[in-house]
Amino acid sequence: MKEPFLSAIPLLTKIEDEGYEAYFVGGSVRDVLLGREIDDVDIATSATPQEIQAIFPKTIDVGVEHGTIVVLYGGRTYEVTTFRTESEYEDCRRPSEVQFIRSLREDLKRRDFTMNAIAMDRTGQLIDPFYGRQAIENKVIQTVGKAEERFSEDALRMMRAVRFFSQLNFGIETTTGEALIQYAHLLKHISTERKLIEFEKLLAGKNRRNALEMLHATGLYTYLPGMAPYSEGLTRMYKYDTANLIIEEMWAFLIYQLRINESEINSFLKAWKLPIKKIKKVIQIVKWLKIRVKMDWTVDFLYEAGMETILSTEKIYNLLHNQEINYRIDDLYQQYEALPIKQRSELNVTGNDLQLWFQKKQGPWIKEKLERVEKAVIHRKVSNHNQSIREWLIACNQN
Ligand SMILES: Nc1ccn([C@@H]2O[C@H](COP(=O)(O)OP(=O)(O)OP(=O)(O)O)[C@@H](O)[C@H]2O)c(=O)n1
Numbered sequence: 001m002k003e004p005f006l007s008a009i010p011l012l013t014k015i016e017d018e019g020y021e022a023y024f025v026g027g028s029v030r031d032v033l034l035g036r037e038i039d040d041v042d043i044a045t046s047a048t049p050q051e052i053q054a055i056f057p058k059t060i061d062v063g064v065e066h067g068t069i070v071v072l073y074g075g076r077t078y079e080v081t082t083f084r085t086e087s088e089y090e091d092c093r094r095p096s097e098v099q100f101i102r103s104l105r106e107d108l109k110r111r112d113f114t115m116n117a118i119a120m121d122r123t124g125q126l127i128d129p130f131y132g133r134q135a136i137e138n139k140v141i142q143t144v145g146k147a148e149e150r151f152s153e154d155a156l157r158m159m160r161a162v163r164f165f166s167q168l169n170f171g172i173e174t175t176t177g178e179a180l181i182q183y184a185h186l187l188k189h190i191s192t193e194r195k196l197i198e199f200e201k202l203l204a205g206k207n208r209r210n211a212l213e214m215l216h217a218t219g220l221y222t223y224l225p226g227m228a229p230y231s232e233g234l235t236r237m238y239k240y241d242t243a244n245l246i247i248e249e250m251w252a253f254l255i256y257q258l259r260i261n262e263s264e265i266n267s268f269l270k271a272w273k274l275p276i277k278k279i280k281k282v283i284q285i286v287k288w289l290k291i292r293v294k295m296d297w298t299v300d301f302l303y304e305a306g307m308e309t310i311l312s313t314e315k316i317y318n319l320l321h322n323q324e325i326n327y328r329i330d331d332l333y334q335q336y337e338a339l340p341i342k343q344r345s346e347l348n349v350t351g352n353d354l355q356l357w358f359q360k361k362q363g364p365w366i367k368e369k370l371e372r373v374e375k376a377v378i379h380r381k382v383s384n385h386n387q388s389i390r391e392w393l394i395a396c397n398q399n
Pocket residue numbers: 025026027028042110111112113116117154156157160
């Protein structure tokens with residue numbers, strides 16, 4: 001066994017010493033079998049949350065009603081979840097109530113996909129009643145038991161199927177795939193927050209192109225925020241190999257390909273509940289992309305857009321034109337670096353200087369003059385020195 005499992009072994013041992021069972025479960029076990037990077041391990045136990053709290057002095061209650069306790073142990077934190085079945089479901093969301101149980105098998109049975117329903121004990125022994133290992137070997141995503149039941153229990157699992165398809169490049173087992181189409185409509189019961197997490201993982205997956213196509217083919221996209229009207233746009237989206245785009249660029253490319261109206265971009269991104277900072281970045285990229293497809297960068301554009309946006313815009317532009325993703329990027333970088341200033345605050349002149357030079361009271365004229373100076377400096381009509389600016393302004397005034 002390797003880290004981060006190794007450090008967690010004493011924690012499992014301690015739970016066992018108290019007479020309960022404890023196992024590694026879920027994504028971390030799947031990922032170790034896949035040889036993927038593992039951030040943190042999830043632990044499942046037969047002990048109830050109260051029993052876990054009694055064993056460990058330092059715990060955080062993050063959702064006792066769902067059976068999850070965070071245990072602070074050896075300088076790390078671990079999510080420890082009691083074996084459970086999700087007896088009652090409301091509206092295809094996660095259960096309103098869970099039943100704690102003492103059987104590992106019953107716990108694994110209510111999990112989404114066979115590859116996610118493998119447990120590993122502290123000696124590295126796998127408990128795999130639903131043949132998850134085989135699914136991993138055969139590269140298939142298959143629900144544990146009936147797809148209909150798993151998807152009705154928690155409809156987000158359909159999005160998860162497509163996002164694992166994107167991340168892992170696995171196939172989707174036939175009946176699981178058919179259920180995606182049949183039960184797609186259940187996704188409307190799921191919160192935007194949960195959809196967003198899966199959608200962004202999907203957009204970052206290496207098989208994203210086919211995953212987007214699958215969202216389309218299954219009709220799942222219809223139940224994603226703001227996406228329903230854009231069937232045709234979505235088909236444009238998966239024509240391109242977007243492997244080199246980062247998440248903000250993916251959003252910008254999506255908006256561009258869906259041809260979302262200028263006036264609706266903001267509400268589209270808000271409907272997805274993206275953070276404001278991200279929305280701003282995406283909107284900037286879309287704005288400049290629309291300009292860029294009509295004309296080349298000018299000095300003014302480079303200055304106004306800023307390097308980060310230039311880079312993102314140009315990458316998407318290259319993608320749209322079947323050019324190597326970094327084509328001209330170095331060149332633009334150099335052009336940007338060569339700008340005499342990068343922002344107005346770098347101008348070597350202040351409002352006070354202007355008042356002094358022109359012996360006039362404060363007013364809108366100051367802003368106008370500063371803008372003129374800014375443009376002149378960027379275009380190298382005057383150098384960015386206080387005295388040069390003064391002489392240039394006075395000369396302008398006389399003409
Ligand atoms: N809707 C869900 C969400 C999770 N799970 C179960 O809970 C585990 C942990 O869930 P989560 O961390 O959300 O997903 P991971 O599979 O661990 O994927 P990731 O690596 O992206 O965290 C899953 O493996 C799966 O067994 C489930 O059955 N149904």
